[in-house]
Amino acid sequence: MATKPRFTSADLDAFPDDGKRHEIIGGELYVSEQPDFFHQRVCLNVALTFEQSGNGQASIAPGLIFADDDDVTPDVVWMRSKQLSTTLGPDGKLHAAPELIVEVLSPGAANEKRDREAKLELYSRRGVDEYWIVDWRQRRIEVFRQEDARLILAATFSESDTLTTPLLPTFRCSVRDLFLGIPADIAPTRD
Numbered sequence: 001m002a003t004k005p006r007f008t009s010a011d012l013d014a015f016p017d018d019g020k021r022h023e024i025i026g027g028e029l030y031v032s033e034q035p036d037f038f039h040q041r042v043c044l045n046v047a048l049t050f051e052q053s054g055n056g057q058a059s060i061a062p063g064l065i066f067a068d069d070d071d072v073t074p075d076v077v078w079m080r081s082k083q084l085s086t087t088l089g090p091d092g093k094l095h096a097a098p099e100l101i102v103e104v105l106s107p108g109a110a111n112e113k114r115d116r117e118a119k120l121e122l123y124s125r126r127g128v129d130e131y132w133i134v135d136w137r138q139r140r141i142e143v144f145r146q147e148d149a150r151l152i153l154a155a156t157f158s159e160s161d162t163l164t165t166p167l168l169p170t171f172r173c174s175v176r177d178l179f180l181g182i183p184a185d186i187a188p189t190r191d
Contacts, residue, residue, distance in 0.1 A: 004027075004028065005029075006027035006028075006069060007024045007027055007028065007029045007069070008024065008027070008068045008069055008071075009024070009065060009068050009069075009071045010068075011024070011029070012024060012071055019034055020032065020033060020034065021033070021034060021035075021073060023071065023072040023073055023114075024069055024070065024071045024072070025070060025072060025114075025118045025119065025122050026069060026070065026118070026122070027069040028118075030114050030118070032106060032108075032110075032111055032114075033106070035075075035104070035106055036106075038136060038182050038183075039075075039104050039106055039136070040060075041181050041182060042104045042134055042136045042178060042179065042182065043060050043061070043075045043076050043102075043104055044060065045177065045178045045179070045180060045181075046058075046075075046076045046102050046104075046132075046134070046178055047059070047060050047076050049171075049173050049177070049178065050076070050078045050100075050168075050171075053168050053170060053171045054170075055080065055168045055170065055171070056078055056079055056080040056081055056083075056084075056099075056168070057078070057079060057080075057081055057084055058076060058077065058078045059076070059077050060075065060076055061073050061074070061075060061076075062074070062077055062093065062094055063091075063092070063093035063094065064077070064093065064094045064095075064098070065089075065093050065094070065095055066095075066096075066097070066122070066126050070122060070126070072119065072122070074098075074101045074102070074103060074119075075102055075103050075104045075134075076101070076102040076104075077094065077098040077100065077101050077102070078098060078099060078100040078102075078167075078168075079098040079099045079100070080099065083098070083099065097123070097126045097127040097128045097129075098128065099128070099129045099130065099167055100128070100129060100130045100131070100132070100165070100167055101123055101128050101130075101131050101132070102131075102132040102134060103115040103119060103131070103132070103133055103134070104134045104136060105133065105134065105135045105136070105137075115133055116133060119131075120133075120144065120151060123151060124144075124146075124149075124150050124151040127146070128146070128151065129145065129146050129167060130143065130144065130145050130146070130151075130165060130167055131143075131144040131151050132144075134178070136179055136182055139158065139159040139175070139176075139179055139184070140156060140157065140158055140159075140175075141156070141157045141163060141175060141178070142155075142156050142157075143155045143156070143157065143163075143165070145166075157175045158175060159175050159176045159179065160175070160176070161174075161175050162174055162175070163175050163178075
C-alpha cells in the first residue's frame with residue numbers, strides 16, 4: 001500500500017513562484033489557481049467591513065502557520081488588536097488561530113471541498129472561534145461557531161439578511177453590501 005507524501009512548510013518555500021496558491025493541511029498539498037477579480041473584491045469588502053467596525057484588525061490572505069504540516073492562506077482573517085501581538089510572528093505570518101476566518105469559495109469541486117471539509121476541520125481543531133464560508137455566486141454566507149470544541153453551522157445568511165457576530169458586539173452588516181460590485185449573473189468558470 002503506497003503512502004502519500006507528507007508536505008511541510010519547507011516544501012512550500014521550495015516551490016517555484018508559479019502563480020498558484022499552495023497550502024498544506026495535515027501534510028496534504030492543496031494547489032489552486034490564484035483567485036479571480038470577483039473573489040478578491042468580496043474579500044476586500046469583507047475586510048473593509050471588519051476594519052470599519054473598529055474592534056480589531058483584518059487582513060486579506062495572510063500566511064497562517066499552525067504547524068509545519070498545517071500552513072494555509074485564508075482569504076480574510078479578523079482578530080482583536082491585542083491578540084495580534086501574540087499571534088504574529090517575526091516572519092510576518094500568523095502562528096496561532098485568529099478569532100474569525102473567512103473563506104470565499106472559488107469555482108470548482110476541489111476548491112469547495114477543501115474549504116467545506118479540510119479547512120473546516122483544520123480551523124475547528126486549531127481553535128478558530130468563528131468560520132465564514134462565503135458563496136458569492138449564491139449570495140450566501142454560512143457561519144460556523146465553536147461549540148463543544150468543534151465548529152458547527154450556526155446560521156446561513158442570504159443577501160436580504162443582516163450579518164452579526166458575537167465576536168464583534170457592535171458589528172452589523174447587510175449581506176448585500178459584501179457583494180457590492182459583483183454582477184449577479186457571474187457563472188463559475190472552471191471545475
